[in-house]
Amino acid sequence: MSRAPDTWILTADCPSLLGTVDVVTRYLYEQHCYVTEHHSFDDRLSGRFFIRVEFRQSDDFDEARFRAGLAERGEAFGMLFELTAPKHRPKVVIMVSKADHCLNDLLYRQRIGQLSMDVVAVISNHPDLEPLAQWHRIPYYHFALDPHDKPAQERKVLQVIEEAGAELVILARYMQVLSPELCRKLDGWAINIHHSLLPGFKGAKPYHQAYNKGVKLVGATAHYINNDLDEGPIIAQGVESVDHSHYPEDLIAKGRDIECLTLARAVGYHIERRVFLNANRTVVL
Amino acid sequence: MSRAPDTWILTADCPSLLGTVDVVTRYLYEQHCYVTEHHSFDDRLSGRFFIRVEFRQSDDFDEARFRAGLAERGEAFGMLFELTAPKHRPKVVIMVSKADHCLNDLLYRQRIGQLSMDVVAVISNHPDLEPLAQWHRIPYYHFALDPHDKPAQERKVLQVIEEAGAELVILARYMQVLSPELCRKLDGWAINIHHSLLPGFKGAKPYHQAYNKGVKLVGATAHYINNDLDEGPIIAQGVESVDHSHYPEDLIAKGRDIECLTLARAVGYHIERRVFLNANRTVVL
C-alpha cells in the first residue's frame, strides 16, 4: 500500500490482445526495474486491458530513455501509458461554495501527508472559506457569479486552473452547475462529490429527496466530471445507515462524514494512479 | 432484544397530542404490567405519535379486559393499538419463483427459532422449489401463469392466503408484477425484497442496470407492498461493495447474500411489531 520512497508507478491500457502483460513485464525486467506490486485486469465485456505496476528504478535508470523504449514496445498494442515519479505531488485546485467539511478534510489529509498532493488554489463563488485556506497558506480566489454572464466567471476559474498548472480539479461541494464547455475541458481530470448514491437522487437537495422516500441508507458518490451532469464515471461510493428519527437536517449531518471519506478515497485513488476510464465506468486497480 | 417468554408487545399510534405517552404508561402501571422496554417517537413533520412497549403481564392479567380498558383510554386520542401475545407466532405465506436463496434462508431461520413464525404455505408460479418446501413439511402450491388469464392465477393465490389465515405474505423473489387489486389487498402486510437500493434501479434486471452504471455499491430493499410497484414504504436496506471485476453475474451472486439478510431483517422487525406505517415512510422502533 504505502510506496517506498524510490518507487515509480507505471499505468497503461490498450485493447485486449495476447502479450499485453508480457510487453510491460519483460521491458521492466530488461531495464532491471524491480516490481513491488502488479495488478492487471482484462475486461472481457469491453475488450480492454488495464495494468498498474509499482517498481523501483535500477541504478542507471533514465526516465526519458525508459519512456522512449516503452513507447516503442507498446506501439503495436496501441498502448497508452503514464509514468509517475517517486516523489511526484500533483498540483491540485479545489473548488468550493459555502460548505467546508470536504475542504477541511482534504487540507487536513494533505497537511499530514496522507494525500500526496499540492493544493495550489482554492476557488469559490463565495468569500466564506477564505480564512480556512489562508490558515493553510493557500491562495483563495473568490469569483462571484454574475447571473447575467456566467461564462465570465468560468473563464476566470479556468484561467486559475491553467495558470496553476493543475493536474487535478476537485469539486468539494461546489454547488454550481458547470457549463458543457467547462465540463468538456475537465473531462477525466476533475472529481466531483455528489451527496447521494447515484444514480438515485440526482440533482438538487438529495437528502430531502431521500427523506421523502424514507430510505434507510444514505450515501455519497465521487465521480469524474464529464459532459453529462451527475453521470460521469463513478470512482467510489460510501454509505451510512439512517432511521425514521433522522430529519432532513440529520441526514445532511450524517452525510458530511460519508462525503468527506468518499471524496478523500477517490482523490487518493486518483493520485496513486489507480483509476482508469473504461467508457462510462472505471477500473480501480 | 430477546423477549422473555412471558412478554407481551403493545404497539399504538395516533396524532401528536399532549398525554399520548402517559395514557399508555399509566394504564400499564395501573394494570400492574411490568414494562421491560419502551420506545416512543413523535414525528414533528408528520405530526404523528408511535409507541412500542414490551411488558410482562400481571398475575391476574385478562386480555379481553386489558384491551377494552385501553381502547377506552385511547379513544380521546384517536389511538389505534395492537396487542401481541407472548408466544404468538404469525402465520406466513411465502411466494417465490425459481430463485431459492431467500426461501432457503427464511425457512432456515424459522427452523432454528430465529424468526418466530409459522410458514403455512409456499406459493410459486414454477414447480422448481417444491422439494425444498417439502423437506420442511410445508405445503407447496404451484400456480402456473396463464398469460391469457392472469387474474385466474391471482385468485388462486389469494384463496390460499385467505384459507391459511396468513397474517403476513413474503414475496421472496417472486418475479411477477402483482395486479393493482392484489396489491391493494396486501397493502401493509406483504413484504417484498427488491434487488436494488430503491429508488435507484427500479424494475427489471437491476444488477445489469447497476453494472452499466459502474456503481461501486449494490444493495437490496425490503419494503411493504402498496399500490405503486417498487414504491411501498421501505423497512430495511442493505449494501455490499463491488468493483470493476464484478461482471453482472457476480453482482447477482453478491446480491444474494444481501437480499437474504435484508429480507430476514425486515421480516424480523415486522414479526416483533417494530414497524409502523407513517404515510409512505416507516417508523421502526
Add this chain to the structure above:
Amino acid sequence: MSRAPDTWILTADCPSLLGTVDVVTRYLYEQHCYVTEHHSFDDRLSGRFFIRVEFRQSDDFDEARFRAGLAERGEAFGMLFELTAPKHRPKVVIMVSKADHCLNDLLYRQRIGQLSMDVVAVISNHPDLEPLAQWHRIPYYHFALDPHDKPAQERKVLQVIEEAGAELVILARYMQVLSPELCRKLDGWAINIHHSLLPGFKGAKPYHQAYNKGVKLVGATAHYINNDLDEGPIIAQGVESVDHSHYPEDLIAKGRDIECLTLARAVGYHIERRVFLNANRTVVL
C-alpha cells in the same frame, strides 16, 4: 434526532421496579411537558432501569420546581436523574499529545455546530498542536512531563480542568498513562479513544500488534476512563477492512479515520445524554 430548540433532556436510572416508567411519564404529563422522544430499557440481567426522554417545556415551566417535584416522586424508587436545558453546551477540555487528527475533527464539528459543546481548553504534554488550538481561539496549555515528578504535571492538568469548570474531558490521543488518582477523579466523565477494538491489542502500538497477527479488520474503541487502563465501559466502536498490502504505517493511516469517527460518535452520545453506566458496560439510548 435533531432536537427542536426548546427541548429538554431528562435522563434517569434506578433499580428495576414496577412503576419506574410511570413515575416519569405521569410527572411529565402533569407538568404539561410534551414528550417528543422516549426510550427506556430495563436490563433483566443487572436488574436496572434506564430512561431518556426529550420534552418541550410547558408555558409556565420552572426548572427548580420541576426538579424538586421529580426528586420527590423518584425517591421511593431510588431514582437518580439529570436534566439538561435546551441550549446547554457542556464545557469540554481536550487532552492531546502530538497526533492532531482527533483534535482537528472535534474542533471542526464544534465549529459547524454538529457537536454542541464549548471546548474551553486544550492540554498537551507537547507544544506541537498550539497553532491549531489558536486558530480556533482556544487556550492551549503545554505541560511537559517531568519524568522525576509526574504527579506535578497531573496536578497542573487537573487544575486547568477544574478552573475551566469542565463537564467532560476528552483524551483525543493523549499518549500518556494517567495515574490511578487522576483516573479516579475522571471516572465516568472522561472519554478516551483507544486505537484498537478492545479488548484485543491493549496497550501500546496496537496497529503493529494487529499487523503481526495478520488481522483483516482494524478498529477503534471510545470508552470512559475508569481506574483500570483500557478497561473502562465502552461507548462506541468502529472498524475498517484491511488486507495484506497494508503495512503498519498504512494501518495507522486507515485507523485515523475510524478513530475520528468513533470518538466523535461517543462524544455526541455523551453530550446528548444518551450514555448510562451499567457496572462495566454502557446503555446507549
Add this chain to the structure above:
Amino acid sequence: MSRAPDTWILTADCPSLLGTVDVVTRYLYEQHCYVTEHHSFDDRLSGRFFIRVEFRQSDDFDEARFRAGLAERGEAFGMLFELTAPKHRPKVVIMVSKADHCLNDLLYRQRIGQLSMDVVAVISNHPDLEPLAQWHRIPYYHFALDPHDKPAQERKVLQVIEEAGAELVILARYMQVLSPELCRKLDGWAINIHHSLLPGFKGAKPYHQAYNKGVKLVGATAHYINNDLDEGPIIAQGVESVDHSHYPEDLIAKGRDIECLTLARAVGYHIERRVFLNANRTVVL
C-alpha cells in the same frame, strides 16, 4: 471475478528477487496463454513474492508440458507453483457438531454453484445434522467422542478425510479441540471459523465474554488451522454492530449470520486459489 469456463489459475510464490514477475508472464506469453487477470505482491517486510494469474489456454495446451516448462524456469527463483484446471472442483470434507447454520449455508452455496466444490463427506461428533446432509445426498459420519480414547475418534476422522481424497477440510462450528497431531496434518488446508474477532475472546463462549465486556461490535474469524489453537493465519473477518439490548443469546443469533458469511468468503478465496501463507499471516490476491 467470475472465471470464463476455459480459464486456468496459476499461483506461485518465492523469495523476492528481480525477475520473479517476468519469469511467469514471459512463459505464459511464449506458451500463447492469454492472461485475463494478474495480481502480484512483493512483501517488503518478509521479502517474499506472491503471484496469481488467470489465463486461457492456447489451442495446443498440454498440461504436463506446461508444468515441466514452468518448473524449469522457476527453479532458479526457488519458485513453488500450483496449477488449477478450469473445471476443477476440490473435494471437501466438512466437520460439524450440533450447530447447523454454517453447514446449511455452505451446502446451499455448493448447490447453487456459488462455491465450486464437491462436499464428499460430513463428519460430526453428534448425530443431529444427518438429515441435512442426507437431503443433499452427502455421506454423514457420526463419530462420537470417547472421553477415554479421543485419539480413536480422530483416527476415524482422518481415515474418512484421507479415503475421500479431500483437498480441503472445513471446520464449520466443530466444537472440539483438535489434537496437535491432527492439527499438524491439516496445517494449511483446513479452515476453521472462530466466533469472535481473534485475537480477542479466544477459547470457549466468546459471545458471553463479549457481553461481559460490553462491546459494541461482534465478529467472526475464518483462519487456517495450525498447531496453535485459535492462532492460525487469518483469511477473513466479519463484524456486526450490537448494543446494550443484546443479551448473550442475541449476540449468538447475530453472530450466526456473520459466521456464515465470513466462512463462506474464506472458503471461496481458498477454492479460487487466492490465499497464500506468509509465515503466520496470509496474502489474499
